[in-house]
Amino acid sequence: MKVLAIIERSTRTFLPHTLSYVSINKAGESALNGTEKPFFLLSPGEREKLPEKSVGFVLSKDALKFSYFLSSGEDVLFRILEGNPLPRLSVEQGGFISVSHRMQLLRPISVGILTVSDKGSRGEREDLSGPALARSVKPLGMFVEEVAIVPDEIGIISDTLTKWSDTGRLNLILTTGGTGLSKRDVTPEALLSVAEKHVPGIGETMRSVSMKITSKAMLSRGCAVIRGETLIIALPGSEKAAEECFAAIAPALRHGIEILCGWDSECGSRPHHHH
Numbered sequence: 001m002k003v004l005a006i007i008e009r010s011t012r013t014f015l016p017h018t019l020s021y022v023s024i025n026k027a028g029e030s031a032l033n034g035t036e037k038p039f040f041l042l043s044p045g046e047r048e049k050l051p052e053k054s055v056g057f058v059l060s061k062d063a064l065k066f067s068y069f070l071s072s073g074e075d076v077l078f079r080i081l082e083g084n085p086l087p088r089l090s091v092e093q094g095g096f097i098s099v100s101h102r103m104q105l106l107r108p109i110s111v112g113i114l115t116v117s118d119k120g121s122r123g124e125r126e127d128l129s130g131p132a133l134a135r136s137v138k139p140l141g142m143f144v145e146e147v148a149i150v151p152d153e154i155g156i157i158s159d160t161l162t163k164w165s166d167t168g169r170l171n172l173i174l175t176t177g178g179t180g181l182s183k184r185d186v187t188p189e190a191l192l193s194v195a196e197k198h199v200p201g202i203g204e205t206m207r208s209v210s211m212k213i214t215s216k217a218m219l220s221r222g223c224a225v226i227r228g229e230t231l232i233i234a235l236p237g238s239e240k241a242a243e244e245c246f247a248a249i250a251p252a253l254r255h256g257i258e259i260l261c262g263w264d265s266e267c268g269s270r271p272h273h274h275h
Helices: 129-140 154-166 187-194 200-211 215-219 239-260
Strands: 003-009 014-017 019-024 030-032 039-042 054-059 069-071 077-081 088-093 095-098 104-106 109-116 142-150 172-176 224-227 230-235
Touching: 003 095, 019 088, 030 088, 088 129, 109 129, 109 154, 109 239, 129 142, 129 172, 129 239, 142 154, 154 172, 154 187, 154 224, 154 230, 172 239, 187 224, 187 230, 200 215, 200 224, 200 230, 200 239, 230 239
Parallel strands: 039 054, 109 142, 109 172, 172 230
Antiparallel strands: 003 014, 003 054, 019 030, 019 095, 039 088, 069 077, 069 104, 077 088, 224 230
16 A cells, blocks of 8 residues: 555645655654654545644555554554544654555464563563664564563473463564573573474574574574464574574564464465475
C-alpha cells in the first residue's frame, strides 16, 4: 500500500505535505517536522474527519488492524491504535516519509528477552545486552512482553523458557549470555532440554558472520530451537556480539515466525523458497 497524502489540519485550512520528518519527542508524543501533533490514519475521502491541529496519513488500502505495525521498510515504523474519531498512529521509530512511499502492514511479534548472568542476577553487573536487544527488535515490528535476568543455572533457565513458551503469548525468545566454553556456560544445554525441533541455520549464520570479525567466534555455542509455536535463540552475552549476531539473523526472523505460527497463509502468496 502507498501513502497517498500527508495532511496537516490547522484551524481553518488543510495543509498538504510531500516529504516530512516524523519523530517522537521527549514526552513520547508524535511530531511532524519537529512540531508535536497527534497522528491519525485516514482512508481516501476521510479528510473532513481529521481533527484540528493534527496530521492525517492517507493510505491507498484499508490498513485498519489495531496494534499492527506500519513499516516503510527503512526508517519509519508506526503502530496503529484505536482512536476517536479516527484510528491513531503512534511513532515507534522516526524518519523521513513522503507521498507515494510504500508501507507494509506487519503483524506484531511478541518477544521475551532472558539475560543469563550470575553477576547480573545478583545485581553486581548492569545488564546492557538485554536492553540492546530490546532496541534491536523494535524496528522489525516486534514488541518486548517479558524480560528477566537469571543465573547460569540450567534448571532455572529451562524452567523460564518452558514457562514463557508454554503460555503461547511469546512468538520469539532471545537469550543472551552463557554460550561460551566455561563450566558455568549452560544456556545451549537449557535450550536443548526444552527443544522440540532444532534450527541449526541460525547458529551457523551467527557464527559465520561473527567469524569475519574474530576467529574466536567459532567458540560461541549460540543455537536456536523451537518449542510449541515459539522460536528460542541463544545469543552471546556481550552487548556488541549480541547486537551483531541479532543483526545477522534479523532479516529471516519474521518469515520464519510467520511459518511457525501458521500466519503465512493469511499473508497472501509470498513465494516460499528452499524450505
